[in-house]
Amino acid sequence: MSSREPWSPSSWQERRAGQQPHWPDTGALEGSLKTIAEMPPLIFAEECRSLQTHLGQVAAGNAFLLQAGDCAESFEEFSADNIREKLRVILQMAIILTYSVGVPTVKVGRMAGQFAKPRSSDFEKVGDLEIPSFRGHIVNDPTTTEAARMPDPERLVQAYNQSASTLNLLRAFTKGGFADLSRVHAWTQEFVAASPQGQRYEQLASEIERALSFMRACGIETEQNASLSEVDVFTSHEALILGYEEALTRKDSLTGEWYDCSAHMLWIGERTRELDGAHVEFLRGVGNPIGCKVGPTTTAEYLIELCETLNPSRIPGRLTLITRMGADKIEDGLRPLLRAVTDSGHPVVWACDPMHGNTFTAPSGRKTRHFDDVLREIGGFVRAHRAEGTWPGGIHVELTGDDVTECLGGSEELDDTQLDDRYQTICDPRLNGRQSVDLAFRVAELIRDFT
Numbered sequence: 001m002s003s004r005e006p007w008s009p010s011s012w013q014e015r016r017a018g019q020q021p022h023w024p025d026t027g028a029l030e031g032s033l034k035t036i037a038e039m040p041p042l043i044f045a046e047e048c049r050s051l052q053t054h055l056g057q058v059a060a061g062n063a064f065l066l067q068a069g070d071c072a073e074s075f076e077e078f079s080a081d082n083i084r085e086k087l088r089v090i091l092q093m094a095i096i097l098t099y100s101v102g103v104p105t106v107k108v109g110r111m112a113g114q115f116a117k118p119r120s121s122d123f124e125k126v127g128d129l130e131i132p133s134f135r136g137h138i139v140n141d142p143t144t145t146e147a148a149r150m151p152d153p154e155r156l157v158q159a160y161n162q163s164a165s166t167l168n169l170l171r172a173f174t175k176g177g178f179a180d181l182s183r184v185h186a187w188t189q190e191f192v193a194a195s196p197q198g199q200r201y202e203q204l205a206s207e208i209e210r211a212l213s214f215m216r217a218c219g220i221e222t223e224q225n226a227s228l229s230e231v232d233v234f235t236s237h238e239a240l241i242l243g244y245e246e247a248l249t250r251k252d253s254l255t256g257e258w259y260d261c262s263a264h265m266l267w268i269g270e271r272t273r274e275l276d277g278a279h280v281e282f283l284r285g286v287g288n289p290i291g292c293k294v295g296p297t298t299t300a301e302y303l304i305e306l307c308e309t310l311n312p313s314r315i316p317g318r319l320t321l322i323t324r325m326g327a328d329k330i331e332d333g334l335r336p337l338l339r340a341v342t343d344s345g346h347p348v349v350w351a352c353d354p355m356h357g358n359t360f361t362a363p364s365g366r367k368t369r370h371f372d373d374v375l376r377e378i379g380g381f382v383r384a385h386r387a388e389g390t391w392p393g394g395i396h397v398e399l400t401g402d403d404v405t406e407c408l409g410g411s412e413e414l415d416d417t418q419l420d421d422r423y424q425t426i427c428d429p430r431l432n433g434r435q436s437v438d439l440a441f442r443v444a445e446l447i448r449d450f451t
């Protein structure tokens with residue numbers, strides 16, 4: 001099929017592209033895309049190859065993937081504090097997983113480019129009016145007026161600029177001392193510290209601190225050791241707006257391969273994963289590690305064809321299959337897929353997105369998810385892997401470092417009446433800092449029992 005046909009950064013344009021905005025002014029769109037095409041790449045190809053090597057370790061069962069961050073990044077909630085708080089919670093979760101499971105955690109943020117949202121409907125009803133749906137700040141504004149929802153190509157350039165600044169700070173934090181293991185206590189936020197999971201984290205942090213002191217007492221240099229003082233946090237987003245992705249696709253001078261330089265890893269969403277569609281066509285040709293969401297309607301035949309199309313050379317770490325079936329469907333739905341992919345010999349990373357199959361509207365009218373469903377989906381995912389003898393390679397979650405009230409449950413037993421307190425997401429509900437740390441401990445237990 002298409003995987004054998006010639007590919008170019010624009011060959012997706014000959015395919016059907018779902019979920020694309022209806023830009024009203026094509027001249028302005030072309031202008032923005034030209035501007036972006038002349039901008040420097042956001043990432044280097046070599047970093048993508050490094051991530052692919054790490055993910056190859058996940059595929060082989062020797063590491064665990066934590067892919068986490070915002071549902072949709074916001075132009076308005078853009079600040080150093082915001083980036084730092086998100087990084088803090090990712091570092092906390094990663095250290096919990098690494099320490100408790102005993103394998104390296106590969107950290108990939110839904111950050112520095114996660115702006116575009118696919119929607120179930122092109123329109124939203126507001127009173128008697130039907131206005132275009134909000135599709136993420138890279139496209140339009142969430143305010144419920146026709147004018148605000150008009151796609152604006154200037155936003156593509158703003159998304160590029162915000163991604164560049166976010167990545168810049170992320171690199172500074174991860175390589176400049178903030179992520180040093182000796183600061184493990186400092187990653188806890190005040191509102192998390194007082195909670196039971198915050199205290200559990202403090203205990204783990206103290207154990208790590210004691211281990212570091214012990215290493216120093218034995219004469220092992222811990223201070224100048226890059227593997228203890230720096231971390232790699234890679235970036236990722238859904239490659240949804242294909243004009244934007246094409247504008248950032250560059251040929252690597254070292255290998256002659258094409259890379260989508262908007263992020264280290266890109267994924268295809270559940271709504272745009274048709275085998276002959278534009279999103280699969282675009283991503284099959286770039287050298288980045290890529291992901292694809294795997295929803296409850298996925299068949300084994302489809303999945304094998306997808307693997308053949310996206311990873312014909314069967315490179316470990318190239319392809320991550322991110323299941324999102326819902327807590328009730330995952331265990332039975334996943335097992336035949338695990339069997340088929342294993343039989344085909346494709347070396348994939350299996351990751352569990354326990355968020356997108358468990359969204360519902362609460363009586364208050366708020367879109368939400370329950371912490372228990374999130375945990376149940378991961379439990380089913382792990383059980384399916386145990387039954388089939390495969391490695392439950394990672395989790396993919398929507399979270400924020402802030403003290404939001406968007407997902408129900410968790411140790412604070414957040415209920416529907418509290419959702420309005422601090423419901424700040426611009427699209428889907430995210431786990432708050434406490435729920436995220438709690439989840440990391442629970443996942444670590446599940447995986448530790450597995451090994």
Ligand SMILES: O=C[C@H](O)[C@H](O)COP(=O)(O)O
Nearest residue numbers: 071117118119120121427428
């Ligand atoms: O985040 C994912 C999707 O964009 C979102 O779940 C779609 O939501 P909708 O069903 O409200 O359009």
Ligand SMILES: C=C(OP(=O)(O)O)C(=O)O
Nearest residue numbers: 118269270271293324356
């Ligand atoms: C839209 C998303 O997920 P899905 O494609 O699985 O619905 C997402 O991860 O933001």
